[in-house]
Amino acid sequence: MxxxxxxxxxxxxxxxxxxxxxxxxxxxxxxxxxxxxGAGKSTLLKACCGDMPSTQGQLSINNTLLEQxxxxxxxxxxxxxxxxxxxGFSFTVFEVVSMGCFAYEEQVSQQExxxxxxxxxxxxxxxxLSDQNFMTLSGGEQQRxxxxxxxxxxxxxxxxxEARYLFLDEPTSSLDVFHQYHxxxxxxxLTKRNIGVLAVVHDLSLxxxxxxxxxxLNKGEVVTQGKPENVLQxxxxxxxxxxxxxxxxxxxxVKPVIMLDSRQ
Ligand SMILES: Nc1ncnc2c1ncn2[C@@H]1O[C@H](COP(=O)(O)OP(=O)(O)OP(=O)(O)O)[C@@H](O)[C@H]1O
Numbered sequence: 001m002x003x004x005x006x007x008x009x010x011x012x013x014x015x016x017x018x019x020x021x022x023x024x025x026x027x028x029x030x031x032x033x034x035x036x037x038g039a040g041k042s043t044l045l046k047a048c049c050g051d052m053p054s055t056q057g058q059l060s061i062n063n064t065l066l067e068q069x070x071x072x073x074x075x076x077x078x079x080x081x082x083x084x085x086x087x088g089f090s091f092t093v094f095e096v097v098s099m100g101c102f103a104y105e106e107q108v109s110q111q112e113x114x115x116x117x118x119x120x121x122x123x124x125x126x127x128x129l130s131d132q133n134f135m136t137l138s139g140g141e142q143q144r145x146x147x148x149x150x151x152x153x154x155x156x157x158x159x160x161x162e163a164r165y166l167f168l169d170e171p172t173s174s175l176d177v178f179h180q181y182h183x184x185x186x187x188x189x190l191t192k193r194n195i196g197v198l199a200v201v202h203d204l205s206l207x208x209x210x211x212x213x214x215x216x217l218n219k220g221e222v223v224t225q226g227k228p229e230n231v232l233q234x235x236x237x238x239x240x241x242x243x244x245x246x247x248x249x250x251x252x253x254v255k256p257v258i259m260l261d262s263r264q
Contacts, residue, residue: 002025002027002062003061003062003196004023005023005047005057005058006022006058006060007056008054008056010043016220017043018044018054018220020057020221021057025048025165027194027196028192028194029196029212030187030210030212031197031199032198032199032215033201034201034214034215034217035216035217039220040219044217047059050066050074051080061078061165075153077162078166078167079164079166081146081147081150081166081168081169083170083173087134090135091133093126093130093134093145094117094130096146097117097121097145097149098117098152100150100151100152100153101113101156104156107156112156116152116156120151121148124151125179126145129141140174140176143174143175144179147183150168161194163195163196164196165195165198166190168198168200171184180203180206184199185210204258205255205256205257205258208228208256209255213225216231216240223240224236228247229256233246233247237258243260243264244260244261244263245258
């Protein structure tokens with residue numbers, strides 16, 4: 001059980017966005033995509049969740065090719081949180097989160113649905129905002145509401161045996177430090193429930209602190225992938241980001257950090 005991308009390429013016109021990507025997203029791992037602006041992270045995330053068709057190569061989810069999934073099956077196999085989430089109408093937080101239940105709406109009672117929504121709102125620390133208009137929330141509160149919505153999509157059925165997947169494009173970009181840690185700890189927690197997580201994260205120290213596996217992208221290609229300490233080597237930071245710095249992990253009592261040289 002996993003998501004497998006094989007030789008995945010995407011071109012638009014004469015521009016190549018992704019070049020021959022090979023990767024595995026495992027259900028028991030938090031995989032984090034890193035790389036500079038324009039590297040292709042969002043494009044790769046969209047390709048892996050089936051939101052963007054590839055020009056070449058293939059993608060399988062739990063040993064079944066993506067094109068063999070119906071939209072309903074795909075909605076039960078994976079949930080996606082993109083970077084922008086414009087709401088055309090005014091909805092309350094509760095209503096936005098309840099949209100996540102669309103994939104199994106007919107299989108649960110109203111009571112069960114409300115219990116799921118409350119559960120994920122508690123998880124995301126937004127239950128006190130339940131009746132507030134989504135448009136009036138702060139950026140971080142909106143982000144946590146959207147996270148609760150995608151979590152709701154994967155909350156049922158409870159006894160699901162098939163691995164499922166959560167795709168998060170910059171889920172921590174508007175969050176304060178407490179909620180950044182909270183969201184990535186939660187993402188890690190989900191991997192214990194047979195949910196594989198692929199997240200785009202810009203903050204390298206945060207990525208190094210939580211990722212089981214990092215995938216470093218540059219110019220549409222995978223430069224390297226593996227454990228954070230192996231990916232965040234001095235030469236990769238220099239070649240890909242153009243910075244001087246290094247991975248530093250003092251002890252198990254503290255999270256690793258990327259230390260930047262003061263002379264860049
Ligand atoms: N629909 C499109 N048409 C043309 N070019 C596109 C399209 N979508 C993405 N691109 C280009 O593909 C490249 C990769 O974009 P992508 O959004 O995947 O990068 P990213 O690594 O997520 O960047 P960032 O860190 O800035 O969010 C960029 O150069 C972008 O301009």
